[in-house]
Amino acid sequence: MGKVKTSVYIDEELWGEFKELAQREKSEVSKLLEEALVNYLITEVLRDVDDSEVPLWFEPLKVGGESTEKLLREMRDGREKRLLGQ
Numbered sequence: 633m634g635k636v637k638t639s640v641y642i643d644e645e646l647w648g649e650f651k652e653l654a655q656r657e658k659s660e661v662s663k664l665l666e667e668a669l670v671n672y673l674i675t676e677v678l679r680d681v682d683d684s685e686v687p688l689w690f691e692p693l694k695v696g697g698e699s700t701e702k703l704l705r706e707m708r709d710g711r712e713k714r715l716l717g718q
Contacts, residue, residue, distance in 0.1 A: 650664070650665070657715050657716075658715070658716050658717075659715050659716075659717075
């Protein structure tokens with residue numbers, strides 16, 4: 633997938649805070665902004681989906697206990713590594 637260069641107008645203070653967040657996350661501003669846009673679009677798509685019409689292709693997790701904590705830790709560690717470019 634290609635990339636596009638664009639210009640947008642954003643509140644100066646908000647943009648400064650976003651850039652600081654990117655520095656703290658050790659990520660590029662463009663990468664972090666792209667991730668935020670993807671997450672927003674996914675949220676909007678899921679909001680329009682009727683849960684009763686979506687088949688489950690997985691076994692639901694039993695919440696709680698050691699296995700759930702382990703899975704969440706693995707997911708968080710994976711996200712951290714992606715953000716750090718590892």
